[in-house]
Amino acid sequence: MVTINDIAKMAGVAKSTVSRYLNGGAVSEKTKAKLDEIVAENDYKPNKFAQSLKAKRTHMVGTIIPRLNSFATNEALRGLENSLRLSKNQLLITNADQSREREIEAISTLAKQRVDGIVFFAAAITPAHVKAFEEADVPVVIVGQSHPDFHCIIHDDEKAGHSVGAYAVANGHRNILVFGVDESDKAVGVTRRNGIEQAFEGHDID
Template identity: 50%
Template sequence: MKTIADIANLAGVAKSTVSRYLNGGSISESTKMKIERVVNNTGYVPNTFAQSLKAKKTNIIGTIVPRLDSFASSQILIGIDEQLRNLNYQMLIANTAQNLDREIESLYNLYNQKVAGIILLATQITDIHLEAFETIKIPVILVGQQHDNVYSVVHDNELAGFEIGEYILKKGHRKVAYLGVSEADIAVGVKRKEGFRRALNEKDGCEVRYYETQFAISEAVIRAGEIIDSFHPSILACATDNIALGALKAAHVRGLNIPTDLSITGFGGYEVTEIIHPALTTIKFNYTNAGRDAANGIIKLVNGEMFPMITSSEHELIERESVDSKTIER
């Protein structure tokens, strides 16, 4: 594997001259031709990451993710990576393992590595986040969460919650449980529930109870089981597909038939929800497109171009086998 020093020796020039050539600096035409000849003959590929760190303007975009084992995160990263490559930028990933301290630390670390901008797949935005954004003074785009003072690419979680609520009512369900997450997560914990609650509040005669659990399937199995045993709902609306998968397991352990004994819905549109039996009725978010939107946005901001403060990603309701129709009493 050739280095800049090797190219310099073969071309008979100084390392600094090769560096200027690689970074588009000023060198004579004859020197440029000598270096080009050596580069072509050796098949030398420059370390663009190292080049970028030395340059005043880098082509590296930092991307901070809360977890790497999430379907949503992986699909967003695919969209970001594909679009950044199309725009001749590279992605540098920092994983925080859902630790807010590590998230803040990653913001400063990426800034110190001279990234051009940062895409943050956020779970929540605190005052400490806002302080960090103000301190580093490079473009930042949020994905998944929204703040009035920060560029954001979001799913319309409130509308999605309303649509799944309307769907449940149309299917005749009137004894309803909603299994959400902590309201510290505004998008999933608040907005989805608000939309759902608004839909259910428009119909008289409904008995609705709201519960919370963790994002992990194992925690959802336990919490869903408790809801089934104590409340006996006809349908359990879950704030994520993973929570819905936990609810399916809890129902199966109790010998319940899905959807005859209990209907279940989710949010996300994870691939596994299509192949399990019964297949899950869910709201499908286009995570890959959200990633592409974020990549386009961060590059526009890096280049001083206009980009809307809020970009909303599309979604659709996918009706499958996990919801039964109930006879509506008149």
């Protein structure tokens, strides 16, 4: 009898990826197509009893935030907590204090606490983050950055950057300093900066 471990080995992916696929979670289109084929070829049927055991909920959602003194993050947490309270769920907040290592630790800790999901306010998504989420095997929503294997909530950072740059240009400014972050933060350090620089094109701004 084929098991979930067998499916994972045949597909060359982690067991948690197969579990996420079987439970309707986010996986890449390429991985989904491969798993569709393997599951069909082997006539694999998930263990409904095991799935029902796993379905037990704690009614807790964990969040991982980069720092406590962020107005934008605090406003998002306020809305998230209000929504969860209305649906009889609780919010757990973990402050990573802008440390990648603490973010990885928090993913593991929240998974051990059997949270029903994790909301990750991301400055960057590294391979270590992806591995930690796969091992945790917990539904995740990433806020602020984009990744093909996860549900993500993102801003249109390029458009936002362009609006800021265009506003400065329209008000006659030509000697402009852009103060931002490094390129490990794709949303702000790359996409938003690109939008700003596009607004400067053709206006003799260095």
